[in-house]
Amino acid sequence: DVKVTQSSRYLVKRTGEKVFLECVQDMDHENMFWYRQDPGLGLRLIYFSYDVKMKEKGDIPEGYSVSREKKERFSLILESASTNQTSMYLCASSPSGGNRAYEQYFGPGTRLTVT
Amino acid sequence: GNSVTQMEGPVTLSEEAFLTINCTYTATGYPSLFWYVQYPGEGLQLLLKATKADDKGSNKGFEATYRKETTSFHLEKGSVQVSDSAVYFCALSDRGGSQGNLIFGKGTKLSVKP
Numbered sequence: 583d584v585k586v587t588q589s590s591r592y593l594v595k596r597t598g599e600k601v602f603l604e605c606v607q608d609m610d611h612e613n614m615f616w617y618r619q620d621p622g623l624g625l626r627l628i629y630f631s632y633d634v635k636m637k638e639k640g641d642i643p644e645g646y647s648v649s650r651e652k653k654e655r656f657s658l659i660l661e662s663a664s665t666n667q668t669s670m671y672l673c674a675s676s677p678s679g680g681n682r683a684y685e686q687y688f689g690p691g692t693r694l695t696v697t
Numbered sequence: 698g699n700s701v702t703q704m705e706g707p708v709t710l711s712e713e714a715f716l717t718i719n720c721t722y723t724a725t726g727y728p729s730l731f732w733y734v735q736y737p738g739e740g741l742q743l744l745l746k747a748t749k750a751d752d753k754g755s756n757k758g759f760e761a762t763y764r765k766e767t768t769s770f771h772l773e774k775g776s777v778q779v780s781d782s783a784v785y786f787c788a789l790s791d792r793g794g795s796q797g798n799l800i801f802g803k804g805t806k807l808s809v810k811p
Binding site: 622686 | 739797
């Protein structure tokens with residue numbers, strides 16, 4: 583079974599702190615994604631990566647950065663956390679090539695609260 | 698651009714009722730279509746998919762047919778169970794972007810009462 587794990591289920595941080603959210607997958611997938619999920623807004627793509635050290639902006643990259651130094655790990659960084667970044671953060675991965683690239687496997691999510 | 702519209706929830710049904718969750722899409726070309734499900738406290742998981750017009754995806758008693766003429770991919774189940782309570786997301790492959798990108802609808806929450 584594909585496993586996508588996220589470093590924390592719940593996280594509370596203060597405004598202005600630098601926050602790291604870690605995601606690890608164990609299926610040698612090339613593609614990895616970070617989303618945030620908010621009530622009434624569904625899933626919005628923050629950043630994605632299709633290879634080590636490669637990254638591309640999604641729909642809402644402002645206030646975030648990412649790092650992919652190893653194939654299995656994709657980190658989301660909030661440079662200076664703000665209260666409007668309080669949300670559920672979901673990581674996903676998928677293999678490359680053909681239609682299987684769209685079969686994303688999701689982690690359980692990190693619920694981040696910024697106070 | 699490409700987009701997905703799902704019926705707003707929440708949807709509340711009694712056990713063994715028939716379920717339909719509507720999904721329509723706007724896309725150029727021939728996208729693949731997906732339904733993902735999110736159970737309480739979990740991430741999303743793929744429920745079913747269809748890759749071309751008139752394909753029917755099915756899994757766990759759920760099914761959806763890719764209708765190009767009506768640009769729809771409605772999710773149906775003949776008899777829902779309490780364990781089907783979850784949020785359901787319709788999605789399409791965004792071939793205009795890099796590979797693997799999906800465009801998700803906003804989700805429809807289903808509650809099934811015993």
